[in-house]
Amino acid sequence: MDILYLLIPLSVVLVLLILLALWWAIYSNQFDDLEQESERILKND
């Protein structure tokens, strides 16, 4: 089970990357107004 010594730290790094992506999403206003943005696609022009 030596592979665990690679995999587990790798998973920690993965979680940190995910948190980074979440930080970008929140602070670039992706979560601000979910309903309106979804309807934007349906707009006519």
Add this chain to the structure above:
Amino acid sequence: MTAQDASFDWLDAQEEWERYSAPLSKPERARLQMQMPADALGAIIKSQIGIEGMHCANCSLIVESKLKSLPGVLDAQVHANSKKAHIFWLPEKSKPSAWLNAINALGYQSSLLEGIEFQEIKSKEAKLMLWRFMVAFFCMMQVMMYSAPLYGDSQFSMDPQSIQLLHWAGWVLSLPVLIFSCQPFFRGAYHDMKNFKLSMDLPVTIGMLLTFFLSCAVTFQPNGIWGMETYFDSFTMFASFLLGGRWLEFKLRNKTLGALDALMDRIPKGIERQITEARFETISTHRIRINDILRVQTHQSFPADALLIGPSTWVEESLLNGESNPISKSAHSTVLAGSINLGPPVLIRVNKIGSSTQFASIVQILQEAENSKPEIAKIADRVAKPFIAMVLLCALLSAFWWWPESATKALLVASSVLIVTCPCALSLATPSAMIASAGFLAKRGVLMRDLGTLERLDQIDYVVFDKTGTLTQNILHLKDVFNSPHLSTIELFALTRALAKHSPHPLCRSLEREESLIGLSEYQILQVKELIQGIEILNFKEMPGIGVEGTVNFKNEVLTLRLGSYKSLPPHSLPSLNGALIESAQVHLCTDTQWLGSFLFDEELRAEARKVMDQLRNRGFGIQIFSGDQASRVHQISQALGIQEHEAHAELSPVDKLHRIKSLQAQGYKVLMVGDGFNDLPVLAGADVSLVFGSATLLAQEVANCVVLNPSLQWVIECLNHAKRTLRVVRQNLIWAFAYNLICIPMALMGYLPSWMAGLGMALSSLGVGLNAYRLHLKPSNA
């Protein structure tokens, strides 16, 4: 005279729109810099607009594209939910009146909206809260993955190095949660300790720290006295659920507050200030200075305590002293801020402004009453504090009890006790339900001024309705016109419409409509309009409950004209008109000596009125109708609605109405008053709960507890139903919170509650309360 009629030009002055604007943040500036036209020199301004009438996201997209297409506008962001828009514009190329008129032309009502800095702060706060929650949540998920292999008896079958690896990984990912996500709890606990107060943050913090450091000890001293189990999973799960709950509550609270303050007090009201003898500028009430000379129009409220320069007028001070009788004011008398000018436009000199006026102190008292918590929440708070103290004590005692047996066990039991008890469910029970409820209603166009209204609505057992404008439609149809031989029909219409122009009363508004020019040919209508141009009404006066009055120079004679109910007529001057008058709503024009003409209206009941009355009766509510109208009219209406004789009262003055409500309250009833603000302001203030529709006067909307934007009486039933639902949920929440604590604390004390179960229990109980409250956001499955 309504907010919509006013032009927006006065908002183009920089001193005006500055209040509603803020500088750009760096990322915003960077983003927009690229869109600046080459010749632009000035700075980009960001302003906030409030928009009413957007029903869906599509509406907001329409407004957004319209705004972006205007010259000088670099960007616009419109949010349907909060009814706000942010606009990024260049002052040298664009003006507020341009955008506001454009939005209104699309069919919405717009205005500049205060509170843009507040918005920025709230928005940053919301993002930070969400971020903290997300960090805790994702770390929790991964930490649970590391803990899962260690459940059960795998501890004994795995090699110690792998176990150590898993512990270590759990520790690494718990660090961000401890250091970053849990900050609000630590800060709260620190404040509590500094000020010797007790709140939920203290046991939560102690429990969290205990769990975390115990698990650290196990991780770094694997063969020490602390045992072999880590509790990082409990710790992170506990933190994420708490943070999730807080984030949800924050969102709900903002949604409700956003809807409430979009309506009133944030919208700029203009007043005319004198610059020279003949020139006036319109400014917002915030810019008034002492010794300014202002002109206050008919039906405008005085924005400050002032000295009346002239001419003499009548004022209504009902908001200040409950007296609905107009008070005569002549030159050199004082007028008070908040009272309404009933007479002609007057000039005043400002004495006191803002917080030093009597009005401001009354408003402050009203606001304090509003901000005070509902009774039931206060009780919950009172219980929560000693509860927390008891919990801390229990934890300490249990630690001492178990220490001799094993230090680990002692610490674990103590932290279980701290974690599992949930005073937060207790203090969440009421506010979460109230806020969810208010938010649900706000989305449907029912605005509650304060959370205590829901509680009082639940206790209502008597409903009183105003007649005109509430039970009947707001707009009346002119049915018949009679004129005296002294006057032609054209002259009658011209004089009446010229006088009616000055009053917002529903009957006058109906007279002003195009459709009211009945029985006239096209040519005659033109003649009427031409004649009106030449008529000037002076000394306009409104006499509540009776009618309006003015003097006019007509055919070389100075006449005192009166337009109003039969009470305004000189005695015995009304011809019989073949009994046509008995059944209809009527308005008469006369001088002080003779009758000139009568207008008969068809008063239509609102379609849903009968159904609503029946429903109220079936549910056991007492019903009454108060009206200032004649007995025969009221009798007719009450027959149509199935209301009995003794429950309908006619010919009441506003003071009579108030007395009747007070006598009902003296008998122990809790009264809901449904009105429209015309001649019933003091009653709205005196009832236990008052409800008005969006078509009511602005003052009534500020005084009433509940403003319903959809003009249907069915909402009275909906509000009452919803209040009952809300209080039911509150009671359920409180019972659950108590029962849960009663069961879990003994279990924890006796050591039967492992740490993870404690964390789960605590989180579930808060979540349960929150979700139960969230049910109030969903449509009921049956009425």
